[in-house]
Amino acid sequence: MKQVTTNSPAAKAASSRLWSIDALRGLVMFLMMAECLQIGAVVKNLHESGHDSKLWSLLLYHQSHVEWVGCVLHDMIQPTFSLLVGVVLPFSIAARQARGQSMPAMTAHAFGRAIVLVFLGVFLRSIYSSQTNFTFEDTLSQIGLGYGLLFLLGFRPARDQWIALAVILVGYWALFAFYPLPGASFDYARVGVSADWLQKYGLSGFAAHWNKNSNPAWAFDAWFLNLFSRDKPFVCNFGGYATLSFIPTLGTMILGLIAGGVLRGQRSAWAMAGWLVAAGALMLASGWLLGWAGICPVVKRIWTPSWVLFSGGVSYLMLAGFYVVMEIGQWRGWALPLVVIGANSIAAYCMAHLFEDFIHKALLRHVSTRFFTAFGAAYEPFVLGASVFVTMWLILLWMYRKKLFLRI
Numbered sequence: 001m002k003q004v005t006t007n008s009p010a011a012k013a014a015s016s017r018l019w020s021i022d023a024l025r026g027l028v029m030f031l032m033m034a035e036c037l038q039i040g041a042v043v044k045n046l047h048e049s050g051h052d053s054k055l056w057s058l059l060l061y062h063q064s065h066v067e068w069v070g071c072v073l074h075d076m077i078q079p080t081f082s083l084l085v086g087v088v089l090p091f092s093i094a095a096r097q098a099r100g101q102s103m104p105a106m107t108a109h110a111f112g113r114a115i116v117l118v119f120l121g122v123f124l125r126s127i128y129s130s131q132t133n134f135t136f137e138d139t140l141s142q143i144g145l146g147y148g149l150l151f152l153l154g155f156r157p158a159r160d161q162w163i164a165l166a167v168i169l170v171g172y173w174a175l176f177a178f179y180p181l182p183g184a185s186f187d188y189a190r191v192g193v194s195a196d197w198l199q200k201y202g203l204s205g206f207a208a209h210w211n212k213n214s215n216p217a218w219a220f221d222a223w224f225l226n227l228f229s230r231d232k233p234f235v236c237n238f239g240g241y242a243t244l245s246f247i248p249t250l251g252t253m254i255l256g257l258i259a260g261g262v263l264r265g266q267r268s269a270w271a272m273a274g275w276l277v278a279a280g281a282l283m284l285a286s287g288w289l290l291g292w293a294g295i296c297p298v299v300k301r302i303w304t305p306s307w308v309l310f311s312g313g314v315s316y317l318m319l320a321g322f323y324v325v326m327e328i329g330q331w332r333g334w335a336l337p338l339v340v341i342g343a344n345s346i347a348a349y350c351m352a353h354l355f356e357d358f359i360h361k362a363l364l365r366h367v368s369t370r371f372f373t374a375f376g377a378a379y380e381p382f383v384l385g386a387s388v389f390v391t392m393w394l395i396l397l398w399m400y401r402k403k404l405f406l407r408i
Helices: 009-015 019-037 039-048 054-061 073-098 103-125 139-153 158-177 195-201 205-210 216-227 243-263 269-292 305-328 333-342 345-354 356-366 377-401
Strands: none
Touching: 019 073, 019 305, 019 333, 019 345, 019 377, 039 054, 039 377, 073 103, 073 139, 073 243, 073 305, 103 139, 103 345, 139 158, 139 243, 158 205, 158 216, 158 243, 158 305, 216 243, 243 269, 243 305, 269 305, 333 345, 333 377, 345 356, 345 377, 356 377
């Protein structure tokens, strides 16, 4: 086996987690936590006062999900987070093997982690419900549903991982492509799709197989989710999200698994970065081309195979950039605020769902409103939201310094 020097980026990649991975995950979690900044409220206030701002409107655009086809920055949160789950798996397996953990013990831990992730997602989705809200489109649930198979693939050669990815993408494409299109009498309004939505965002021709709430993933949920106790029958997810998206999400995680294998491999550091850039550019172009050609539209909400390739390509390019800057260039100090979040991503995810409202109310209770209106009434929601964010980040910083990391 080829030897590398102890201090080289390649040696560190082969032996331990990388700063670049935690920093990129921190950026992703920052974008998710930044929803508390209430940029939409600022845009509304500025509009009502006759002071529309292109900058604030641009920020709002990239803090919202596209309605159906396409991608903005906010749409990259879930795929990059999911891909990084795969990236770290080879490092985790190597660390457990180094500690002498047996295969049965590792397998039990992996499948136990998967179950916890699924039900943690259900728990977080039930916070404002009168009973358990059994829904599985949450990021954590989606990861958990495919994590067991991802773990097993972690012991297979890269060739088998690529084959598994191809089977998932082609099979999931075929599931939609051969599912019958709705007839003329199909009641779109009943499944949360208005005539206005269809006119603005609906797909036609062959691409119509991937329209909102008239596809096989929606049909599965109309059956599956009604097997659980609910306060009223499940008819549709108004955002178009679906349980079966965990299958192509597994494809995204496999892309991460492959990238993680490359980062633990014996290539030189620059060769690793070059591989990520080349693979990322190829996947991004392939995903876009499939959508442009009408073969498979690029839709994040139902995680189409073209979305797996497109978003995977973007994530690869982001990972390559962070790797070059932080592992090859060794420029790390600037990223500490992101690493603080990324090293404790599960804690950050839970805090954003559980603590945001509590901190928001506490600040209003204990801090003078003059502080939040210091830049004008229009910006009060942003200053208040930024205060909430800083409070959560300071908690994460304290946990980081105390080496308190929430692990599953």
